[in-house]
Amino acid sequence: MSFLPYAVAAWVCLVGLYGIVTSRNLIHLALCLTVMQSSTYLLLLAIGYVKGGGPPIYKGVKLGTTSVDPVVQALTLTDIVVSVTVIALILALALDVHKRAGTVDPDEIKEMSG
Amino acid sequence: MSRRVRIGIFLPALAGLGALLVWSYTGLPSFGDYQGPYGFIVNRIATPLRHMDNAVNATTYDIRGFDTLGEEFILFAAVIGVVLLLRDRGERDADEIEDDTGSDLIRVCGTLAIGAAVLVGLWLVAFGFVTPGGGFQGGVAVASGALLLYLVAGHREWSAFGNETLLDPIKGIGGGGYAVIGLAALVGGLAYLTNFFPGGVTGTVWSGGSAAFVNWAAGIEVAAALVILFAEFLQAYIVPIARSS
Numbered sequence: 001m002s003f004l005p006y007a008v009a010a011w012v013c014l015v016g017l018y019g020i021v022t023s024r025n026l027i028h029l030a031l032c033l034t035v036m037q038s039s040t041y042l043l044l045l046a047i048g049y050v051k052g053g054g055p056p057i058y059k060g061v062k063l064g065t066t067s068v069d070p071v072v073q074a075l076t077l078t079d080i081v082v083s084v085t086v087i088a089l090i091l092a093l094a095l096d097v098h099k100r101a102g103t104v105d106p107d108e109i110k111e112m113s114g
Numbered sequence: 115m116s117r118r119v120r121i122g123i124f125l126p127a128l129a130g131l132g133a134l135l136v137w138s139y140t141g142l143p144s145f146g147d148y149q150g151p152y153g154f155i156v157n158r159i160a161t162p163l164r165h166m167d168n169a170v171n172a173t174t175y176d177i178r179g180f181d182t183l184g185e186e187f188i189l190f191a192a193v194i195g196v197v198l199l200l201r202d203r204g205e206r207d208a209d210e211i212e213d214d215t216g217s218d219l220i221r222v223c224g225t226l227a228i229g230a231a232v233l234v235g236l237w238l239v240a241f242g243f244v245t246p247g248g249g250f251q252g253g254v255a256v257a258s259g260a261l262l263l264y265l266v267a268g269h270r271e272w273s274a275f276g277n278e279t280l281l282d283p284i285k286g287i288g289g290g291g292y293a294v295i296g297l298a299a300l301v302g303g304l305a306y307l308t309n310f311f312p313g314g315v316t317g318t319v320w321s322g323g324s325a326a327f328v329n330w331a332a333g334i335e336v337a338a339a340l341v342i343l344f345a346e347f348l349q350a351y352i353v354p355i356a357r358s359s
Contacts, residue, residue: 002146006139014132021124048153051146056153056169058161059244059317069153070160070169074178077170078185081250081336085192088343092199095350107117 005046013039026094026104030087037083041076048072165313165321166243174248175332176325179307183292186335190289193339200346201278213352214268224266231259239333243322249329253336260341269352276345281338288335295327 016036023029048069054061056070094104101109143149160172174182215221235255238247264272296307304310311323322329 002144003139003142005145006142007136010132010135010139013135014128017131018124018128021128022121046145047142047150048148049146050148050153053148055246056157056160057167057246058157058169059167063161064158067153067157067169069148069150070156070173071152071178073170074173074182077248077250078174078182081254082185082189082192085189085196085339085343088347089192089195089199092196092346092350096199 005042005049009039009042009046011039012036012042024105024107026097026106027091029106030090030094033090034083034087037079041080044072044076161316163313164243164309164323164325165316166325167317167321168243168245168248170246171242171248171322171329172325174250175242175328176309176322179296179325179328182328182332183296183307186289186292186332189335189339190285193285193342196343196346197278200350214270215265221266224262228259228262228266231262232256235259235333235337239330240319242329242333243326244317244319249332249334250336253333254340256333256337257340257344260337261344264344264348269348272348276341276348278342278345281342281345285335285338285342288331288333288338291331292328292335295324295331299324 013036016032016034016039019032019035020029023032048071050066050068053066053068056067056073058065058067097109098104101111103109106112156173156177157169160166160169160177164172164176166172166176215224232255235252235258237252238255239249239252242248242252260276263275299308299310300306302308302310307328309323309325311326313323314320314326320326
């Protein structure tokens, strides 16, 4: 029984969330969001791992060789690229906030206080 | 709510979430003891049925192609959001700026690197169903070649290429092309995004059937999306400098 990779994913998720809530800078906050998002990649890839399995690519490899789950890898690779564009959107919003409020500290922005 | 109060509420909640996560993952199958049938099925059918050696891309562009269409639209929407927020509000004076690199070494090595990056990117896309790679990864590599152009040539030369008149249609072709290839299957009476071409020869660039076109559409879309993002952020950075000089 080994749960270490899952524990790492949970840890990365919690660290990212802690960073988001305590952040004093919107750019730092966006990066914390990517950290939190990375935990899903770790979890997906950990779930898809097969003990002793090779990469799910059969060029020069006999069909039926033990391989890891390609589905979670496909989910992960598309999301890595998509997350880059989403982070770009968040950073553009941060630029806009800086233009309007003159600061990127969420605690000092009136509209963001709840 | 003050910062202190917020963190005071948050920390117990974080501990609770942590406990829930530990509880949930101890219920998962042990690491390496993969149970689910889908991965094994895809690994079995990708090569014989789809003539694709790369089971990951067989999933991305063929078996799970409809989900990837959704991901493409997230990418599309995010880039449109960036463009709406940043695209120049009537200022076009940034073309005047002089920011050429002063270093011949950067110019020479950078120019060589552009060719290498674009070539590697195209290779990654073209052989996406044979070796590791595919539209998403190759598109990123091609886009990095475009960014090197700015490093090497400066803003004036870059803006001849990195402008919306050129990039927006390319991105549209990528995103729209993906959807249209899916629609083409409907014309033949098949389900949306069905792989309707013969699989081709396994292990060559001519493999994957119509999913190969889906792969190229994704590559074009991703490359154009990243270059557009770079162009918009560069413009947002450089216009104030051009104004103040």
